[in-house]
């Protein structure tokens with residue numbers, strides 16, 4: 001896998017998976033979509049693994065459970081859905097204190113309750129290293145927003161802020177007692193459920209994804225699915241001054257942001273502005289969808305081009321060497 005890389009492997013695997021009755025969207029988007037009667041359900045799964053996504057002292061057990069849940073909720077948001085039912089599969093070393101295991105599960109359950117979901121089951125198994133795998137079922141009212149659907153000329157928007165979480169992870173890896181806004185952003189992503197539901201409900205977004213592996217990487221996925229290219233204006237990226245000062249790489253390919261990235265047709269912009277006050281977060285225009293031949297590029301004021309995707313791949317030799325990087329991409 002170090003030679004193949006995560007994404008090339010998936011590109012080979014996915015065509016070999018047979019579809020089934022009721023499958024509206026199969027593998028390859030932020031969530032699968034299945035139809036049960038007239039209702040559409042979103043299903044996604046994601047794991048946090050000790051040593052790959054975190055070191056033991058980076059999170060309290062409750063914070064870890066919380067994050068494991070929230071990164072999944074972000075994938076439900078990426079389609080415009082609402083989290084509903086949670087399955088939690090935990091692999092735990094025998095030495096792990098049962099008090100901590102309880103706190104970890106409470107972390108999952110509390111975060112779920114705050115976003116309208118509840119834990120309905122799971123699994124507990126022994127392992128050498130701690131891992132938390134969450135499967136989340138979301139309810140979809142209306143039509144889910146997919147990664148495909150963006151058209152050249154659409155505006156590109158991103159929610160919230162970029163780069164802080166990656167910076168927080170960097171701070172923690174240097175000093176486990178690090179604190180502050182960036183560390184909070186890393187420990188506790190904020191799934192943009194309100195904004196996403198509005199974007200879907202009002203059909204504002206032609207395509208959407210959540211930024212988990214880095215802006216350029218995930219923009220690359222959206223563009224590949226849509227058969228388009230994209231241009232990002234680096235100066236427009238919503239970053240704190242401290243992040244901007246640390247360089248563009250954090251915002252472009254840092255990862256762990258769990259923000260929404262979406263394409264919005266020009267004729268929907270006025271409607272979007274009217275709804276902005278209900279989103280619960282800033283939506284920043286960062287560029288435009290281009291024809292496929294343009295590629296995926298971020299350009300700064302000096303004309304320097306950062307071409308993507310350059311985010312995280314779990315297995316590729318060039319990035320797997322950067323250990324303790326980020327949470328996995330989803331299905």
Ligand SMILES: [Mg+2]
Nearest residue numbers: 030075210330
């Ligand atoms: Mg995703």
